[in-house]
Amino acid sequence: MKKIFLIIIISTVILNAQQNDNNIILKLKGGLTFSGLSYYSFHLISPGKNSYTIYPGYLIGIGIEYDNLIKFNTANLGFDFEASYGEATTGEVNFGNDKAKFETTSSPLLMWIKFKTQGQIVPFLKVGLGADNSTLSETFNNNIAYNFKLKDWFFVWGIGGGIEFNLLKNIRLSVFADNVIKEKWFKTKLKDGRNIDFSYRNSVIFCGVECGYFL
Numbered sequence: 001m002k003k004i005f006l007i008i009i010i011s012t013v014i015l016n017a018q019q020n021d022n023n024i025i026l027k028l029k030g031g032l033t034f035s036g037l038s039y040y041s042f043h044l045i046s047p048g049k050n051s052y053t054i055y056p057g058y059l060i061g062i063g064i065e066y067d068n069l070i071k072f073n074t075a076n077l078g079f080d081f082e083a084s085y086g087e088a089t090t091g092e093v094n095f096g097n098d099k100a101k102f103e104t105t106s107s108p109l110l111m112w113i114k115f116k117t118q119g120q121i122v123p124f125l126k127v128g129l130g131a132d133n134s135t136l137s138e139t140f141n142n143n144i145a146y147n148f149k150l151k152d153w154f155f156v157w158g159i160g161g162g163i164e165f166n167l168l169k170n171i172r173l174s175v176f177a178d179n180v181i182k183e184k185w186f187k188t189k190l191k192d193g194r195n196i197d198f199s200y201r202n203s204v205i206f207c208g209v210e211c212g213y214f215l
Contacts, residue, residue, distance in 0.1 A: 023078075024215045025065040025172065031208015033057040033086045037102060037136075037201075054104065057088025059206050065114070080112040080126065086206070092141070100140045106204060108132040108156055108180060122164040132156045132182050136200060150200070154182035160206075174210040179203065 061084030116124030160178030183201035
């Protein structure tokens with residue numbers, strides 16, 4: 001059943017691409033990340049739920065967009081595949097009687113469904129699902145035995161929006177803001193070999209500029 005559904009989608013894209021010009025768009029994006037980190041753990045220093053605000057980080061990415069999967073009178077429904085990379089840190093925060101620093105990296109692969117109007121200046125909304133290969137590391141100043149590093153794949157979902165500007169016939173500029181959320185339960189080891197249970201949730205806002213080229 002899944003294969004049949006996939007074949008129908010691909011066939012629809014190919015047929016529409018043959019009937020319309022300039023529907024495929026290659027994209028480059030860059031900007032800042034603003035992130036909130038929360039987790040629940042049986043950590044030996046500070047057990048329970050902990051929440052931190054992560055300092056602004058950076059984001060870079062590439063993508064390909066199909067502009068007109070479904071075309072209405074005044075609006076279009078399309079899809080957008082993106083691969084990105086970003087980094088951020090909390091800096092040093094109080095953690096029990098010590099100070100610790102959390103660092104995160106994020107490599108999301110997302111498929112967005114995008115709804116937008118038509119014209120030279122175009123607002124848009126989008127929702128997406130995907131996967132993210134992320135790391136989270138915790139480094140203490142003094143209690144280095146409690147340091148750890150997590151690396152795993154996450155299921156992620158997101159919502160976003162922005163405005164597009166058609167600068168030239170084949171060039172488009174977009175300003176965007178996306179909120180991508182991921183969470184997962186872990187069992188991990190500290191540097192001294194002891195195990196801890198760890199529930200990790202990260203809500204990341206990506207804000208930036210995107211440049212698209214119509215093929």
